[in-house]
Amino acid sequence: MTQINNYPKLHNATWPGIVGKGPDSEPVISLDQMLEMTAAAEVDGVKFDGVDVGLFDPHFDINSGKEGAKRLADKVAAHGLEIGSLVAPIWGGPAIGSKADQDTFVDMVKKSCEIGQTLREMGIRPNGIVRIDSASGVSDWAKDPVGNSKKIVETFQRACDVAADYGERLAAEGEICWGGMHSWRQMVATLEAVDRKNIGFQADMSHTLLYTMGYNAPEDRILPEGYDWSDREVLKDALRQITAALRPWTIDFHVAQNDGTVHGTGSHDKTGRHCQATDPNGKLVVAEDAGFWLRDENGELTKAFKHICWDGCMFSxxxxxxxxxxxxILATMIKVRNAHGWS
Known part of the structure; x- marks a missing residue:
């Protein structure tokens, strides 16, 4: 496979070693193992450029400060990789919770941004965002949609203001399991209401496919009931509608595959089923459909982010x-970059 472009950089995610794992599922895969497998991947001489990192136990101690950041940087650099986007461990303080919960949420964002700034200053993190979500379930949010949406917005505004002090941008993850972010219309409304220059959207192809299907928000479904997956034109029209609404907000992007079903393991709520890159049941033509996010409505490259990441949560x-x-996975990422990248 010939490499045509060298941007965006190709990253693997480390958190699939944790998400959906644990006592009620399978053992966690260590950060060291995730880095080793990422560094060992190679397709016709092309390798991963870096990793996006979840800043949570047991891979990382969020309270380890600059010393922890240095240890992380040394570990990643030893594999010839760079660091990109970071995931803030905000789940101990739901955004729709009490004042103390919201304070915890903002504090976790602050600690994550401190780590991010340190990694930037060390030169190992040339680009990337800090990822957040509402840390709130859809059923909890639905008990008071108006009041809870207001709480999410206020918590995100506080988090943005803290992040700005460290020169960081926050990306809200569009995923059907997060209350107040579980539909594409709700996601746009949340981002507009937060109204901060340093907030944006993290698009994941697996999760945004479920947005078109109306999981957890039937009123926002785009694909018709009983949709025939062999009709690609209907799907492409749905993806055009989703991306027209969310692409202007998108500052971080995950390449992924989905078979059109939901899945959850361990403590993780049901969400988009991340399929293997070569899964015959995958509903997306990954390299083509990535273009809806990486190109504008006129087909021009947006170049809105300098790296893209593969997310494969809840693989066995x-x-x-x-x-x-x-x-x-790397071969699929190369196809995406060849189709929608630059040099």
């Missing part, structure tokens, strides 16, 4: 510990 350990899995 049997799948994740095979090197072929990561080579297949």
């Amino acid at each position: 350990n049997e799948v994740m510990l095979q090197q072929k899995t990561w080579n297949d």
